[in-house]
Amino acid sequence: MSQKILAKVEASSLKSDVAPFAIGDTVDVHTRILEGDKERIQIFNGVVIARAGSGSRETFTVRRIVAGEGVERKFPIHSPKIAKIEVKRSGVARRAKLYYLRDRVGKSVRLKEKRAETTEGTAAKPAKAAKKKTVKA
Amino acid sequence: MTQVFDDAGGVVPVTVIEAGPCPVLFVRSVDRDGYEAVQVGFADKPRRLASRSVRGQVAKLDSRRGKRLAEAGVASLPKANSEPKRFVREFRPGKNGLDVSGLSVGQVLTVSVFEGVDAVDVTGTTKGRGTAGVMKRHGFKGQRASHGVKKVHRHQGGTSMNTSPARVFKGKRMAGRFGNERSTMRNLKVVRVDAENNLLLVRGAIPGPNGGFVIVRKTNKLQRVGGGPAPAAAKKKAGGKK
Numbered sequence: 603m604s605q606k607i608l609a610k611v612e613a614s615s616l617k618s619d620v621a622p623f624a625i626g627d628t629v630d631v632h633t634r635i636l637e638g639d640k641e642r643i644q645i646f647n648g649v650v651i652a653r654a655g656s657g658s659r660e661t662f663t664v665r666r667i668v669a670g671e672g673v674e675r676k677f678p679i680h681s682p683k684i685a686k687i688e689v690k691r692s693g694v695a696r697r698a699k700l701y702y703l704r705d706r707v708g709k710s711v712r713l714k715e716k717r718a719e720t721t722e723g724t725a726a727k728p729a730k731a732a733k734k735k736t737v738k739a
Numbered sequence: 740m741t742q743v744f745d746d747a748g749g750v751v752p753v754t755v756i757e758a759g760p761c762p763v764l765f766v767r768s769v770d771r772d773g774y775e776a777v778q779v780g781f782a783d784k785p786r787r788l789a790s791r792s793v794r795g796q797v798a799k800l801d802s803r804r805g806k807r808l809a810e811a812g813v814a815s816l817p818k819a820n821s822e823p824k825r826f827v828r829e830f831r832p833g834k835n836g837l838d839v840s841g842l843s844v845g846q847v848l849t850v851s852v853f854e855g856v857d858a859v860d861v862t863g864t865t866k867g868r869g870t871a872g873v874m875k876r877h878g879f880k881g882q883r884a885s886h887g888v889k890k891v892h893r894h895q896g897g898t899s900m901n902t903s904p905a906r907v908f909k910g911k912r913m914a915g916r917f918g919n920e921r922s923t924m925r926n927l928k929v930v931r932v933d934a935e936n937n938l939l940l941v942r943g944a945i946p947g948p949n950g951g952f953v954i955v956r957k958t959n960k961l962q963r964v965g966g967g968p969a970p971a972a973a974k975k976k977a978g979g980k981k
Contacts, residue, residue: 604755604950608741610936611755615743634748659742683748 612658617680621687623662625650626695626713631664631677632686643685646675649693649713651700653679665703667711672704692716740944743930751942753930756861758850758939758955762821763842764796767829776831777842780824781952789823797821817844826952850937853929856957859939860925863946863953867919876917922946926958 623629631646648666651674655661660679665672677684693713703711742750765778786794797819798805842848853859873879873895881893899907924945931940945953 604757607755607757607936607938611743611753611933611938611940612741636747657741658744678744678750680744681748681750682744 609657615658615680620679621689623650623687623689624692624695625653625698625700626693627689628691628693629664630686630688630690631675631684632688633677634683634685647690648673648675649700649703651703652698665700743940745930751930752944753940753942754945756939756941756945756953756955757937758853759848759937761848762819762824763844763846763848764819764821764824764827765816766842766844774831776829778827778829779848780819780821780827782825783822784825786823793823797823819845821845828954830956849934850932850939851934853932853939853955853957854934856929858926858928858958859941859955860923860958861927861941861945861953861955862921862923863951865918865920865922865946866948868917870915871917872914873912876914877912879912 627650628648629650631648632643633646634641635644646664646666648664650662651665652663653660654663658678658680661676662679663674663676665674667673692715694716695713700713740752740754742752745751759781761779761781763777764780767774767776767778769775868875872893874881874893879895882888882891882896884892895913898911898913924943927945928942929939930942931938933940939955947953
């Protein structure tokens, strides 16, 4: 019962239009920043190394190298401060948490890009869903 | 507990309290009972689990017995006409700024009594932790990991002095039963009042386990000017505590 109530509360802060992205993807995170009373968008670019939590509490961690120093930022996925998440490149990840990237420097930080077939595979998914819809209709 | 986003986009940790509906079961008066109070209940329980007196308190007047009594000319007390309640508490007006006048038996309190209230106090029973050591129970520091400390790493240090007074003072904090006691968290900010689902969202944690019963009332901490007294109600805490 209490879980149902919690779900009700969380539903109020869920975003409906969260772009799908996966661990290992290189993303641009557009965050809203308030300067005085002016709002502007700041972009944080990097590799998604982890997703954690569920419901309105879900977060993801983006890692990038700035001036030779690793920088990680953790964003709540459903935060109203996040304007957009743009997937720039899909990397191959064989685990859910890419914390091993923290120990790497230089070229070994790079992830293999997902091959065309696999991207087609992901692209085929919405098509399938569409098919299902037509069947239902 | 869970979290919601505020207007600025920041994360606010909240506890969800299912606040009502709480019917008024009884109104105590100085004439009849010697004190003024209002009794409210929350959460139904099956009639088979309720004692006869409790059933009688909420029973419909058109029961067989009720009819018989009415025929005999016995004036019965007003009944709330609800199911027996699991959690029943009395609230007394007074120093706490509570105003119970104007409440009558059968009236149902909902979360709307907290509309416009800035902060609340939440009273509940803390989670029982059984026999606990001094580190958990009183926040003592324990002892060192090395330098000759033997098997007493989580113990307290000394308990008293030497030949004088040659005893341990009463009330010395030691290991023992911890938790399962009444506790009040005061001045919790009201984040949201959801009248539709009867939910009250307060910032921060409250005493007790998930699904435990608590009492919520307008805080008696001094507030900024404004905000009149609001009636209190017995409430159940629904959402997670983690």
